[in-house]
Amino acid sequence: xxxxxxxxxxxxxxxxPDGRNFQVEYAAKAVENGxxxxxxxxxxxxxxxxxxxxxxxxxxxxxxxxxxxIGRHIGVTYSGLLPDGRHLVSRGRDEFQSxxxxxxDQISVPYLIDRLGNYVQAYTCYNSVRPFxxxxxxxxxxxDGPHLYMLEPSGVYWGYxxxxxxxxRQSAKNELEKLDSNTLTAKEAVKEAARIIYLAHEDSKxxxxxxxxxxxxxxxxxxxxxxxxxxxxxxxxxYAEQKLNEDEDxxxxxxxxx
Amino acid sequence: MDHDPFRWGRPNDQHYGQxxxxxxxxxxxxxxxxxxxxxxxxxxxxLARFTDVERLFPTGDNAVVGISGDISDLQxxxxxxxxxxxxxxxxxxxHQLKASHxxxxxxKVFYHRRSKMDPLWNSVIVAGLDDDKPFLKYVDLxxxxxxxxxxxxxxxxxxxxxxxxxxxxxxxxxxxxxEETATNAIRECMKVLYYRxxxxxxxxxxxxxxxxxxxxxxxxxQSKEQSWRFAKDIKxxxxxxx
Amino acid sequence: xxxxxxxxxxxxxxxxxxKQGSAVVGLATKEHxxxxxxxxxxxxxxxxxxxxxKVDENLGIALAGLAPDxxxxxxxxxxxxxxxRMIYNRALSVxxxxxxxxxxxxxNTQSYGGRPYGVGLLVVGYDETGAHLFEFQPSGSVLEYxxxxxxxxxxxxxxxxxRNFESYxxxxxxxxIVHGLNALRDTLSQDKELNSKNxxxxxxxxxxxFTLWDDDDVQPWLNKLDSTSNARTSGGNNxxxxxxxxxxxxxxxxxxxxxxxPEEENSEDKMETD
Numbered sequence: 001x002x003x004x005x006x007x008x009x010x011x012x013x014x015x016x017p018d019g020r021n022f023q024v025e026y027a028a029k030a031v032e033n034g035x036x037x038x039x040x041x042x043x044x045x046x047x048x049x050x051x052x053x054x055x056x057x058x059x060x061x062x063x064x065x066x067x068x069x070i071g072r073h074i075g076v077t078y079s080g081l082l083p084d085g086r087h088l089v090s091r092g093r094d095e096f097q098s099x100x101x102x103x104x105d106q107i108s109v110p111y112l113i114d115r116l117g118n119y120v121q122a123y124t125c126y127n128s129v130r131p132f133x134x135x136x137x138x139x140x141x142x143x144d145g146p147h148l149y150m151l152e153p154s155g156v157y158w159g160y161x162x163x164x165x166x167x168x169r170q171s172a173k174n175e176l177e178k179l180d181s182n183t184l185t186a187k188e189a190v191k192e193a194a195r196i197i198y199l200a201h202e203d204s205k206x207x208x209x210x211x212x213x214x215x216x217x218x219x220x221x222x223x224x225x226x227x228x229x230x231x232x233x234x235x236x237x238x239y240a241e242q243k244l245n246e247d248e249d250x251x252x253x254x255x256x257x258x
Numbered sequence: 259m260d261h262d263p264f265r266w267g268r269p270n271d272q273h274y275g276q277x278x279x280x281x282x283x284x285x286x287x288x289x290x291x292x293x294x295x296x297x298x299x300x301x302x303x304x305l306a307r308f309t310d311v312e313r314l315f316p317t318g319d320n321a322v323v324g325i326s327g328d329i330s331d332l333q334x335x336x337x338x339x340x341x342x343x344x345x346x347x348x349x350x351x352x353h354q355l356k357a358s359h360x361x362x363x364x365x366k367v368f369y370h371r372r373s374k375m376d377p378l379w380n381s382v383i384v385a386g387l388d389d390d391k392p393f394l395k396y397v398d399l400x401x402x403x404x405x406x407x408x409x410x411x412x413x414x415x416x417x418x419x420x421x422x423x424x425x426x427x428x429x430x431x432x433x434x435x436x437e438e439t440a441t442n443a444i445r446e447c448m449k450v451l452y453y454r455x456x457x458x459x460x461x462x463x464x465x466x467x468x469x470x471x472x473x474x475x476x477x478x479x480q481s482k483e484q485s486w487r488f489a490k491d492i493k494x495x496x497x498x499x500x
Numbered sequence: 501x502x503x504x505x506x507x508x509x510x511x512x513x514x515x516x517x518x519k520q521g522s523a524v525v526g527l528a529t530k531e532h533x534x535x536x537x538x539x540x541x542x543x544x545x546x547x548x549x550x551x552x553x554k555v556d557e558n559l560g561i562a563l564a565g566l567a568p569d570x571x572x573x574x575x576x577x578x579x580x581x582x583x584x585r586m587i588y589n590r591a592l593s594v595x596x597x598x599x600x601x602x603x604x605x606x607x608n609t610q611s612y613g614g615r616p617y618g619v620g621l622l623v624v625g626y627d628e629t630g631a632h633l634f635e636f637q638p639s640g641s642v643l644e645y646x647x648x649x650x651x652x653x654x655x656x657x658x659x660x661x662x663r664n665f666e667s668y669x670x671x672x673x674x675x676x677i678v679h680g681l682n683a684l685r686d687t688l689s690q691d692k693e694l695n696s697k698n699x700x701x702x703x704x705x706x707x708x709x710f711t712l713w714d715d716d717d718v719q720p721w722l723n724k725l726d727s728t729s730n731a732r733t734s735g736g737n738n739x740x741x742x743x744x745x746x747x748x749x750x751x752x753x754x755x756x757x758x759x760x761x762p763e764e765e766n767s768e769d770k771m772e773t774d
Contacts, residue, residue, distance in 0.1 A: 056645070056658075056662075057662060057665075058645045058646055058647045058648060058658070058661055058662060058665055059643060059644065059645055059646075060644045060645060060646055063644045064643050064644055065350055068348070068350075069347065069348065069350075071344060072344060072347070081508075081639075082640075082641060083602060083603075083605070083606035083609065083639055083640025083641055084606065084610065084640075086599075086602060086603055086606060086640070087603070087606050087607075087610065087640075090603060093348065097341070100341075104337075123610070127612070128611060128612035128613070129610055129611045129612065130508075130610055130611075132610075349593065349595065349596050349599075351593045351594075351595035351596055351629065352628070352629040353593050353596075353627065353628050353629065354628065356590075358589065358590075359588040359589065359590055362587065362588050362589040362590075363587055363588055366586070366587050
């Protein structure tokens, strides 16, 4: 970053001479170090999963949830500055509510993301605010079927079949690319999500982590966004651990052969 | 507000329309839960205009709200309940949205509106299971509340309650009544109400909430074994001449 | 101005303000939650600054940092608790209380016109789902713990809790208070000891409304300790160092931490903290 220290990075809403907004780039930096979040679209829904680094053994296990709901049909998870994520979700809920008040219907996923995209973008435009320090994943079902979106600090958003953000995003993406969301079932998707989070965690192996998974599916949850049931979560974790061990064994075999 | 002594406190057609859906919210406690029923009629004055109106709204995990009165206000209240449930789910803190909470909330809404001189023209029964104990409480357009082991709104307050009290008179009696007895009593009430109240229907929704089965909703219930022979003995009304 | 470069500096500074405040410790089992706090007096003849504030029958907070900020937040929580009672006739859940604080604090970190709150809180309470302890930070982060310590030299208290939290999981409320006092004692510097004037204790839990003990009511609890001064600081090494370790419960997940300054306790030139 050539312009660091020239002052162009100290204020939001200012371009540097080479046309960059440094505050937005710093916000993206905050995301890059956060725990990995992923989303996978499957046949009739979306699964979201997040790696929660356990920063202290005094934390209550299984609490401090990271996946939130907007309305009944949209799940959100994010990597980066967690309080900013709560802010975004709270805005999303306001959008949901005002749409419901006006039209009685549930807001469609693309429309909600568009509204939130504009909201996040506005936080890059003024020097009275700073951008959102998160990248958020949205999974939901509406009358057009399942949707998965990823929204970045700049306000840009795209739809995905599989998406990942946070520290382990690169290895997660490699795995996501191998999945076929047209044939994947809900339960398979949950297990794959667990496996990918476990894999993405390999880079920060020294740290303890928890995994949180939610889904929204026509067949499994009647179009509602919910945490996956405890027994399925357990099954998924076991599957992830087993797969991870297999891979390690394979690596060792290869090494031996050399 | 119309201060004409003969019209004071009555719904103004300009504001409230003629939609009225008077009666037949009848509810009873039994040892493991509650049974509540409401017919599906939406009247337009004396015209039976809609015959598929749902007036029982399951809210939270263990409660149902029965609403009678003005239908547009009913629809508004039902949306409030939906919002309440959605907002409650946002706090994923393991806390329950109980019948008592819903009732307290509605009481605040109704009392607030009556204090603005803009009441919601309804009477409401909130029924549910709170900590495995049957809960049954009333609230109306004035924000007035009361609780009893049997409750009914509108005409039901005159016709259904005496019948239900034969089954459960005092709180102590609740423990001696099983689901079948309670359900039969409610069904009997719905039939009597259909006999005697011209703004009622013999098609109704029945909701049972119990520990074992949770919230059970039975729609399109038909009052059976009706007998209208008594009608020929009724004299002195309408075109009938003695 | 709120700037994200290279991290949220104002928030980092606010976190420093917490470390200037005297230590508070919180512990929770399924049935009870306890707060213990070290109070300071500005001068020998002055009164001791309140560290623990009751919010409702089921809820209370302890503070480290700017006391006026804590009062603003506790007033806010009281309003929220009363409105839950008014509208739903129920107690405010501890998690909801903490999240409300978090969302309120977050606003001050993202927009112009205010500074972040300069106070950390331990929120304890009892509700339908049992007893809970949350740590609140000015960044808008809130996390649930079985044991937490914030304020000056709190790392030593945290160390005690980390060593003992498994053993107090099923503790009685009496045992829990003693554990709390032990942890608080470990935060003391060599020349200090716990006494009935400088110690506050609060408990809330099953069949126990939020109760705060000060002054003479504290003495019986202190009598249960084998010592009221910190034996370990005289030994020297693992007690007081507060820097670096403090960052482990930082919320923002980002790796890059600004350099943490060594702490200066009780420095009179600085803004008054409690």
